[in-house]
Amino acid sequence: MSRAPSSGPQPTSDAYFAEMWGRADDPWDHGSRWYEKRKYGLTVAALPRPRYRRAFEPGCGAGFLTAALASRTDHLLAMERSPRGVSVTRRRCAAMPGVDVRRGRIPHDWPADTFDLIVLSEVLYYLDDDGLALSLRRAGESLEPDGHLIAVHYRPPVEEHARLGDDVHGALRAALGEPMATYQDAEFVLDVFSSPRPVGGSTPSSPSLSQPPADRPT
Ligand SMILES: C[S@@+](CC[C@H](N)C(=O)[O-])C[C@H]1O[C@@H](n2cnc3c(N)ncnc32)[C@H](O)[C@@H]1O
Numbered sequence: 001m002s003r004a005p006s007s008g009p010q011p012t013s014d015a016y017f018a019e020m021w022g023r024a025d026d027p028w029d030h031g032s033r034w035y036e037k038r039k040y041g042l043t044v045a046a047l048p049r050p051r052y053r054r055a056f057e058p059g060c061g062a063g064f065l066t067a068a069l070a071s072r073t074d075h076l077l078a079m080e081r082s083p084r085g086v087s088v089t090r091r092r093c094a095a096m097p098g099v100d101v102r103r104g105r106i107p108h109d110w111p112a113d114t115f116d117l118i119v120l121s122e123v124l125y126y127l128d129d130d131g132l133a134l135s136l137r138r139a140g141e142s143l144e145p146d147g148h149l150i151a152v153h154y155r156p157p158v159e160e161h162a163r164l165g166d167d168v169h170g171a172l173r174a175a176l177g178e179p180m181a182t183y184q185d186a187e188f189v190l191d192v193f194s195s196p197r198p199v200g201g202s203t204p205s206s207p208s209l210s211q212p213p214a215d216r217p218t
């Protein structure tokens with residue numbers, strides 16, 4: 001029996017991504033725009049722990065954030081729908097141990113592994129309702145009990161996006177609960193979530209008992 005199509009927003013078209021990635025190795029100018037540099041810096045700075053064992057970053061694009069995350073992770077699985085994006089990210093991270101770049105699309109290629117860090121940067125607003133709901137479900141299932149999920153999305157409307165960044169973060173909060181940390185300005189919103197399945201049943205925002213106390217300013 002065929003499934004009725006979702007009545008909500010349509011996903012961003014395959015043609016859009018083919019056209020963008022047909023243009024350049026860095027089609028969104030991630031390597032040169034101050035918006036990206038500032039946002040990557042804040043994203044990495046907002047990670048609560050100094051190191052993560054195993055991270056997943058779907059929609060890694062040209063791999064600029066991937067390279068920044070590599071220095072904080074023992075193993076990082078970066079996924080990208082575009083073969084060109086996969087090649088560019090592989091080249092950028094070639095000298096970085098523990099970075100595995102795979103071709104794939106969320107939600108359907110969401111890996112079966114579990115992660116203590118999931119990074120969703122500028123990727124969820126391309127999905128339709130079903131794709132977003134399934135991605136959030138897979139994220140909640142694959143986040144380890146002591147894990148963190150960080151999400152960051154552009155806020156102003158963009159014609160090619162299926163939905164606003166604010167709507168993405170509303171859906172994330174509905175799925176994962178209130179973020180343990182948040183940053184928002186006119187350009188982007190960034191939320192950090194702890195696992196919905198916390199270690200030992202403690203509250204989502206409380207630190208894991210297995211972690212040493214965080215460094216404190218003196
Ligand atoms: C705006 S770029 C952001 C790249 C990177 N996350 C960053 O913040 O620099 C979005 C990337 O996600 C990829 N993408 C879009 N939808 C995807 C999906 N469903 N699964 C995997 N990659 C996707 C696009 O090809 C593009 O490279």
